[in-house]
Amino acid sequence: MAGIQSYGAYIPRYRINHTTIFFAVGFLGTFPPPGENAVANHDEDTLSMAVAAGVDCLNGMRREKVDGLYLATTSQPYMLRQNSAIIATALDLQPNIRTADFIGSTKSGTTALLSAFDAVNGGTSSNVLVCASDCRLNKLGSSQEHLYGDGAAAILVGNDDLIATYEGYYSVSYDFPDRWKAAGEEFEHAWEDRFIRDAGYTKMIPEAISGLLKKYNLNIKDFAKIVFPGIYSREHVAIAKRLGAEPTQVQDTMLTTVGDTGSASPLMMLVAALEDAKPGDKIMVVSFGNGSDALFFQVTEKIKKQGDRRGVKKHLASKKELASYEKYLAFRNLAPMDFGMRGEISIRTPMSTLFRERKAILSLYGSKCKKCGTPQYPPQRVCVNPDCGAVDQMEDYRFSDKRGVVFTYTGDNLAASIDPPSIYGLVDFENGGRFWFDFTDCDLDSVKVGMPVEMSFRRRYLDEPTGVHGYSWKATPVRA
Amino acid sequence: MEEGIKDKVAIIGMGCTKFGELWDKGAEDLMVDAFQECIEDAGIEKKDIKAAWFGVHFEEQSVGKGATSLALALKLPFIPVTRVENFCTTGTEALRGACYAVASGAYDIALALGVEKLKDTGYGGLPGGPGLMGTRNALIMPKLTAPGGFAMMATRYFAVYGLSPEDGKKMLAKVSAKSHYNGARNPKAHLRREVTEEQILNAPIIAWPLGLFDCCGVSDGSAAAIVTRADMAKKFRPDPVYIKALQVALSSGEELMYNKWDGAHVETGYRAGILAYKEAGIKNPRKEVSMAEVHDCFSITEAVTMEDLQFSPRGKVKEDIEAGRFNIDGEQPIQPDGGLKCFGHPIGASGLRMVYEMYKQLQGKAQLPERQLKNPKMGLTHNMGGFPAMNVVSVAIVGL
Numbered sequence: 001m002a003g004i005q006s007y008g009a010y011i012p013r014y015r016i017n018h019t020t021i022f023f024a025v026g027f028l029g030t031f032p033p034p035g036e037n038a039v040a041n042h043d044e045d046t047l048s049m050a051v052a053a054g055v056d057c058l059n060g061m062r063r064e065k066v067d068g069l070y071l072a073t074t075s076q077p078y079m080l081r082q083n084s085a086i087i088a089t090a091l092d093l094q095p096n097i098r099t100a101d102f103i104g105s106t107k108s109g110t111t112a113l114l115s116a117f118d119a120v121n122g123g124t125s126s127n128v129l130v131c132a133s134d135c136r137l138n139k140l141g142s143s144q145e146h147l148y149g150d151g152a153a154a155i156l157v158g159n160d161d162l163i164a165t166y167e168g169y170y171s172v173s174y175d176f177p178d179r180w181k182a183a184g185e186e187f188e189h190a191w192e193d194r195f196i197r198d199a200g201y202t203k204m205i206p207e208a209i210s211g212l213l214k215k216y217n218l219n220i221k222d223f224a225k226i227v228f229p230g231i232y233s234r235e236h237v238a239i240a241k242r243l244g245a246e247p248t249q250v251q252d253t254m255l256t257t258v259g260d261t262g263s264a265s266p267l268m269m270l271v272a273a274l275e276d277a278k279p280g281d282k283i284m285v286v287s288f289g290n291g292s293d294a295l296f297f298q299v300t301e302k303i304k305k306q307g308d309r310r311g312v313k314k315h316l317a318s319k320k321e322l323a324s325y326e327k328y329l330a331f332r333n334l335a336p337m338d339f340g341m342r343g344e345i346s347i348r349t350p351m352s353t354l355f356r357e358r359k360a361i362l363s364l365y366g367s368k369c370k371k372c373g374t375p376q377y378p379p380q381r382v383c384v385n386p387d388c389g390a391v392d393q394m395e396d397y398r399f400s401d402k403r404g405v406v407f408t409y410t411g412d413n414l415a416a417s418i419d420p421p422s423i424y425g426l427v428d429f430e431n432g433g434r435f436w437f438d439f440t441d442c443d444l445d446s447v448k449v450g451m452p453v454e455m456s457f458r459r460r461y462l463d464e465p466t467g468v469h470g471y472s473w474k475a476t477p478v479r480a
Numbered sequence: 481m482e483e484g485i486k487d488k489v490a491i492i493g494m495g496c497t498k499f500g501e502l503w504d505k506g507a508e509d510l511m512v513d514a515f516q517e518c519i520e521d522a523g524i525e526k527k528d529i530k531a532a533w534f535g536v537h538f539e540e541q542s543v544g545k546g547a548t549s550l551a552l553a554l555k556l557p558f559i560p561v562t563r564v565e566n567f568c569t570t571g572t573e574a575l576r577g578a579c580y581a582v583a584s585g586a587y588d589i590a591l592a593l594g595v596e597k598l599k600d601t602g603y604g605g606l607p608g609g610p611g612l613m614g615t616r617n618a619l620i621m622p623k624l625t626a627p628g629g630f631a632m633m634a635t636r637y638f639a640v641y642g643l644s645p646e647d648g649k650k651m652l653a654k655v656s657a658k659s660h661y662n663g664a665r666n667p668k669a670h671l672r673r674e675v676t677e678e679q680i681l682n683a684p685i686i687a688w689p690l691g692l693f694d695c696c697g698v699s700d701g702s703a704a705a706i707v708t709r710a711d712m713a714k715k716f717r718p719d720p721v722y723i724k725a726l727q728v729a730l731s732s733g734e735e736l737m738y739n740k741w742d743g744a745h746v747e748t749g750y751r752a753g754i755l756a757y758k759e760a761g762i763k764n765p766r767k768e769v770s771m772a773e774v775h776d777c778f779s780i781t782e783a784v785t786m787e788d789l790q791f792s793p794r795g796k797v798k799e800d801i802e803a804g805r806f807n808i809d810g811e812q813p814i815q816p817d818g819g820l821k822c823f824g825h826p827i828g829a830s831g832l833r834m835v836y837e838m839y840k841q842l843q844g845k846a847q848l849p850e851r852q853l854k855n856p857k858m859g860l861t862h863n864m865g866g867f868p869a870m871n872v873v874s875v876a877i878v879g880l
């Protein structure tokens with residue numbers, strides 16, 4: 001029987017307060033609800049956050065056993081070039097796996113999860129990693145700007161060593177035209193809020209929940225936690241009340257701490273619920289978007305043995321406020337920035353090089369000399385140890401999960417950067433290996449020689465003339 | 481047994497344009513200007529030159545690929561012209577090619593010319609990103625700039641020798657102030673203004689901890705040398721300058737990828753120095769090298785180079801800087817012409833520009849009396865290209 005083996009989540013370091021947005025654009029003249037949204041750094045996007053959640057989820061798990069990777073999102077960077085395959089490469093999964101992108105609806109997170117359970121229950125897969133991630137672009141002054149936040153969750157689905165068993169589902173699908181975005185469009189359109197609320201949100205979520213309860217002959221009181229998105233706070237409370245659920249049964253929506261993370265939202269809330277779950281708990285997870293999926297789980301004894309995860313809790317606690325709206329616009333590439341002539345040179349990504357060296361670039365593999373044991377990055381054929389120099393005696397060596405320390409660094413005001421100064425330096429890895437890396441999610445004043453760092457998969461650049469989103473690994477201070 | 485290049489080749493003529501932001505001069509103008517001064521100084525005719533070596537680094541910014549631009553600019557009569565490129569050692573590499581050609585006996589007279597036209601890019605600093613790793617650059621390298629690359633060595637030097645950023649920056653300010661003093665007195669220099677240590681310390685940060693005055697000028701310019709076999713040199717002039725050593729050392733990857741390098745020195749600089757001293761027969765560089773033009777692309781580079789070339793003990797350059805050892809009136813003047821800092825840095829020309837200064841000083845012909853050093857015997861030039869963790873260094877030694 002399929003279920004959840006592991007969970008992970010990711011919330012970017014930056015937060016923007018609703019009032020910061022309000023005072024910059026004055027949305028409709030009404031004061032926004034209090035709270036803040038998580039904001040992806042300028043080098044983060046849907047894929048980088050999905051990888052970060054995946055890294056969290058796979059911590060201590062055997063990556064080589066994963067035979068499927070599903071991405072759920074509504075903000076995938078590529079329309080052509082499978083986004084899930086980029087994530088699978090970054091996470092160093094085997095090539096003989098099934099990858100798929102679940103896109104086009106905020107329901108896609110639960111749909112991907114359902115598909116993973118089906119694949120495992122049907123015997124076609126044994127371990128499927130589902131990453132749900134959204135980093136949505138909003139028009140300046142739109143209501144979405146207050147509502148949407150950035151984040152990701154990852155759930156590892158399997159059929160043994162389960163922390164929660166998958167017990168069943170009920171789905172409804174409607175061509176509910178609340179939000180839409182045509183091919184090639186940058187921003188979404190939305191119909192009137194009252195329509196979305198009254199004809200969709202308050203109808204479809206109860207329909208899915210009631211359908212599930214009826215299908216499995218359950219009572220709402222049977223559930224320790226009910227997870228459903230809270231895009232309308234008042235109605236979120238009202239739905240629970242109408243279904244007969246106590247407020248303690250309802251999982252916090254994170255609407256005032258992270259924002260609505262779209263496809264990722266129900267999975268991030270599930271992760272938060274699992275962080276507090278006890279063996280025997282029943283958890284219901286419900287999504288909203290062109291209908292609704294309702295799933296439920298039963299937590300097992302193994303929940304106590306889930307290894308250390310940053311999950312939702314630790315990521316929520318580790319944050320820095322983005323004090324300026326202009327910085328947020330710059331991070332999102334929503335205002336034209338002057339990078340000078342120096343910054344306007346097209347990168348012309350050599351795709352054949354990227355593919356040939358994908359392990360070094362996307363999976364951060366170096367090589368380790370079998371003769372002298374020296375790890376080195378990028379992979380070398382001739383050992384860099386001057387006392388060794390062995391030729392073709394290398395084995396693959398993964399650096400992405402190794403920690404290191406800052407050997408040296410600078411904050412460069414000449415290099416074109418969305419968030420100057422551009423901070424970079426040399427990293428010395430634990431157990432050996434040294435290379436140049438960009439540093440991110442840090443401030444120049446906080447960087448010191450000898451400071452511990454870890455590696456984080458990031459979008460290095462967006463080369464607009466060629467439409468290439470370039471990814472690789474950067475160093476960040478170890479995030480608590 | 482290998483014999484080295486010592487005393488096999490002599491320089492019999494040199495030329496060097498004014499360096500600067502020469503908006504009204506193209507690379508062709510610069511090549512012609514440097515060559516005309518050079519050939520008049522040598523007192524020979526163009527037809528006497530049998531082969532040429534041509535150095536330019538950012539060819540895409542100026543002259544294009546190959547060596548035809550030199551042949552065409554000077555109207556060289558169908559002789560072999562070879563283009564060389566090796567980052568900032570490019571000019572010295574051109575000289576090395578020409579010297580080896582005459583030392584081998586293949587030719588009697590050869591030309592080395594370096595040029596760089598940098599001010600047609602539309603922005604400050606050097607063009608483009610780091611050109612170290614080919615197609616891998618865009619994929620795995622940070623957007624390293626030159627100041628950022630060397631700032632990392634300053635950070636490291638301060639950490640290794642326990643200097644606070646304030647004390648470290650004060651040490652570096654003295655390096656730049658000295659070069660500005662020298663550059664202000666040199667008519668051909670790009671930046672001819674004295675600056676105080678206070679001005680240097682208060683300048684905007686370019687790449688922490690380096691500020692504006694820690695960085696050298698980005699300039700247009702050209703320099704050239706005509707060389708011949710040592711035994712023929714006196715036929716052309718009474719005061720030829722002899723090549724004592726020409727060495728180059730390149731990173732093996734050890735600094736960047738192995739964990740032993742301390743980041744507070746340039747390994748290639750140290751190695752090239754050792755090779756050059758051996759070739760020139762120098763036992764005590766601190767005493768025997770009368771003067772030097774070193775690659776002060778940034779103040780920290782000059783400071784570290786004093787230690788790499790064994791002018792100062794490791795970690796002790798601060799004492800020598802503070803004692804004024806490297807000032808124009810000091811015991812071992814460094815950058816008497818203003819250095820890259822103030823004379824300027826047109827990449828392909830810089831190595832030959834340095835030799836030009838040594839040549840003129842050795843001959844007692846430093847244009848103005850206040851610039852002339854007293855009886856120098858041995859001059860050293862040093863170029864470093866790339867970044868401290870991955871680079872090439874050349875060391876040339878010339879003497880009477």
